[in-house]
Amino acid sequence: MSGPAAKTWQAIESEVRRRIHTRVWAPGDMIPNEQDLADEFGCARATVNRALRSLSDAGLLERRRKAGTRVALHPVRKATLSIPIIRKEIAARGQKPGYRRLLRRSGVPPRDLLERLGGDTDGIFLHVQALHTADGAPFVFEDRWINLDVVPEAAEQPFDEISANEWLVRTAAFTDGEIAFSASAASDEAADHLQCDPGAAIFTIERITRDGTRPITLVWQYYRPGFRMQTTI
Amino acid sequence: MSGPAAKTWQAIESEVRRRIHTRVWAPGDMIPNEQDLADEFGCARATVNRALRSLSDAGLLERRRKAGTRVALHPVRKATLSIPIIRKEIAARGQKPGYRRLLRRSGVPPRDLLERLGGDTDGIFLHVQALHTADGAPFVFEDRWINLDVVPEAAEQPFDEISANEWLVRTAAFTDGEIAFSASAASDEAADHLQCDPGAAIFTIERITRDGTRPITLVWQYYRPGFRMQTTI
DNA sequence: GAGTGGTCTAGACCACTAA
DNA sequence: TAGTGGTCTAGACCACTCC
Structure with a gap:
């Protein structure tokens, strides 16, 4: 179940967030590789890449070539402060x-x-x-x-x-x-x-x-x- | 001359940074659209997009559909703080x-x-x-x-x-x-x-x-x- | 309405690194 | 050395928004 409705990278990001939050993928777990996720979601690998990269930037995922992608064990909270004039x-x-x-x-x-x-x-x-x-x-x-x-x-x-x-x-x-x-x-x-x-x-x-x-x-x-x-x- | 050597998005980002820094493109100026830049740099538009999006995230560029891309007038300094355990x-x-x-x-x-x-x-x-x-x-x-x-x-x-x-x-x-x-x-x-x-x-x-x-x-x-x-x- | 950035695709090659 | 993510391409369509 739980297919992501659309095939936009935002929808995929949201679905991955949901799986992390609901512990389908628990902290420290490996998640499937990009190609497998692309097959599951019925989209191109580049789209999955875009979504996972966004989550990696946010600190929720840790990605390494060859090693794969895992849910961050100690997600580093990143606070982005705007320093305006x-x-x-x-x-x-x-x-x-x-x-x-x-x-x-x-x-x-x-x-x-x-x-x-x-x-x-x-x-x-x-x-x-x-x-x-x-x-x-x-x-x-x-x-x-x-x-x-x-x-x-x-x-x-x-x-x-x-x-x-x-x-x-x-x-x-x-x-x-x-x-x-x-x-x-x-x-x-x-x-x-x-x-x-x-x-x-x-x-x-x-x-x-x-x-x-x-x-x-x-x-x-x-x-x-x-x-x-x-x-x- | 100023040709960007490689065709990676990082090289293009770096070249655009250089042009902003040296005032080839001054604050408030419009810069060429993605297709024109892709032609100039000899790469795909998606690669230019990746570079410009990165600069936009960093606050150096302001991008709007139809309106185009301009060098930020008051670049909002964004400080990203890591809040570790x-x-x-x-x-x-x-x-x-x-x-x-x-x-x-x-x-x-x-x-x-x-x-x-x-x-x-x-x-x-x-x-x-x-x-x-x-x-x-x-x-x-x-x-x-x-x-x-x-x-x-x-x-x-x-x-x-x-x-x-x-x-x-x-x-x-x-x-x-x-x-x-x-x-x-x-x-x-x-x-x-x-x-x-x-x-x-x-x-x-x-x-x-x-x-x-x-x-x-x-x-x-x-x-x-x-x-x-x-x-x- | 038309021009611009935003995104997706399908495929390819590359870079890194665990085993 | 083999598997994984990182990136590039060429093309396409879409979404937004200024004119």
Whole structure:
């Protein structure tokens, strides 16, 4: 029984999900190979492949050539977070985004920051601090260093209207990057800007983007207390 | 010249990335349709489709039928976080994972928790608290409620050896879920278990998993101070 | 209505890897 | 070495949506 009605890859994916969920195929079990499933479902092998690849990307299946496909024993939950432009993030909440540049100064970054960037970075950086507001209330305090060796045009940008983030997106396409999420205690400076108590628990995003091996920018974003970054799994 | 050497979809993806990065195709620009690209690259349209779909998934391209494909104006950075079993997360750091169940008691969850779960949930839950350690030091304090209506077998599980997480993964496949990341101040209880000061900034994951509309479990995981969840973009 | 991406097919060859 | 997934092809039809 239980034939998948249509022959679309989505229908097949859904049927395979059902079999996993109802334990027809239990965690750790091998499932039939692509050709057999194609025969059973009455479709081309490529269609089965498309469905199984999707489930493999989702972490529900583990596939290896020759070894075959098995139901993942410990499905790795993958959470995909969208990191939008902050202005849009605020607008998506139905609030009015605001932006204020707080600091803009060129200079040499502290040593520990350079170490974090790695690579050959001994030039001049632009240090920019800014505050994003939602309906007038502080939302994110942003502390950023921009590598003027890689993005010399930044030296002529005031960043008093357009946030450095948006400007960089349009100007300097990056190839690689790292992002880290953590909780940090609000510094006196951050507490001042976010209008909270020093030491308050602050959700923090640290991001490095690179062009090849050359760092473009390093930024810390401190979200107002209580902020939650949410997604479905 | 810029001919893509091979005809694999990865080579084509790489070539398109290059054109975007070098601004041959600038943000907002339309790019040629699939057939034209296939002709240029000397491959089948399906191969171009595979490459462009991958870039679309990554957020670099925006595709719409009839309208065509354009370079994303504000590429939404998508960070994919792997949420492994904590035991494996610790082992992956080269540390020795440990587990200790702290509490196990059945009862009715507080009202605010029920509201967060939503839906028709008025049954008995199992409340489990546990501590994961890395090389003997506290790593994660976990506070969990399990819906015994959906997973009655949990009532017979001591959870003193296997963590509730691992047991649930094997026992109750979930269909939907929500996950939220935030920073919270350590409660007295959490501070005690994590051996830190009350009020310390704690990286927190809150997760709800469901079977259809029925909530299976709601869990808060409080990571030791200083924890960073990292990925590449 | 027409142009674009989305998908399916049937077949083929290739790449990896367990046995 | 043999079996499995990974990919490519050439063609076809479909679904969506802009004009």
